[in-house]
Amino acid sequence: MDNGESRKNYRTRQQESLENYFRLNPQACVTADELYMHFAGSGGKISKATIYRCLDRMVESGTVKKFLSGGGEGATYQLIDSGNGCDRHFHLKCTCCGAVIHMDCEFMDEFERHIMEHHNFRVDNGRTIIYGLCGSCSSGAKSEE
Amino acid sequence: MDNGESRKNYRTRQQESLENYFRLNPQACVTADELYMHFAGSGGKISKATIYRCLDRMVESGTVKKFLSGGGEGATYQLIDSGNGCDRHFHLKCTCCGAVIHMDCEFMDEFERHIMEHHNFRVDNGRTIIYGLCGSCSSGAKSEE
């Protein structure tokens, strides 16, 4: 498809800041705006356009994944922690409180296998978010919005 | 489930058109814009604002569900076929060709039960979309975008 070898990736402060952020917060699920705010407050301000462009590059190079946060309020970006984590398990997102549960469980292998064998469909764990209600929200409280 | 007693739902042509559309296309996954175009072409034009407001009402009353179509390009709306179908099973959406597979399978009960028991999370089938690649797209072709 595409060879990145012809691409000369310059190492700029902005890019390093972003990479560094993800390295320090491997499980962070952040929007472009949150990143913008984060760096704006830290003094090392990065323009939004640059954030989007850097994130795009990271998505394309497979460093980061992008998904929609459920409300259409803006895409969320998260580090792809190859070999350890988030691209291997599912995410349960509470539609009430917004909590994200990282579900690392062998049952999911079974789940994937079932879907593959019975429905001829290859599940993309990294992109799939299962919506529902977490324990606290489903047990009682519904008062909060 | 839900009592709409305080709500006086007037029966307008626009609303009926939309309800009718969904009744005739129970499995349709459409965007607001597609609906707008559809009715604009049919003579019975409905303004976009009205489409959004009607859809909102339908979502709130549980007639229709809204989800994001994977690219952030706009929300997709689909009839909730209460009692038969779509709110009871999962949807598999191919990130390549966009196909939506309705997965009606007893295995899902097991899946839900597992998540409930082991992860203390109540899955919302109607809202959850599992992303991945369908048979045709994963088997060979990857050339198309």
Next chain:
DNA sequence: CTAGTTGCAAAGAGTTTGCATGGCG
């Protein structure tokens, strides 16, 4: 020096809102 990167601001796409009018009951 060359070419990828950045910033700013303007352009776009999708969705929401304000306000006056229209229509159901």
Next chain:
DNA sequence: CGCCATGCAAACTCTTTGCAACTAG
């Protein structure tokens, strides 16, 4: 007649793009 629904256009949010200046290699 009262009140919800509709239409239009402006407002808004998130994201992308054009272009000139900048900087890593």
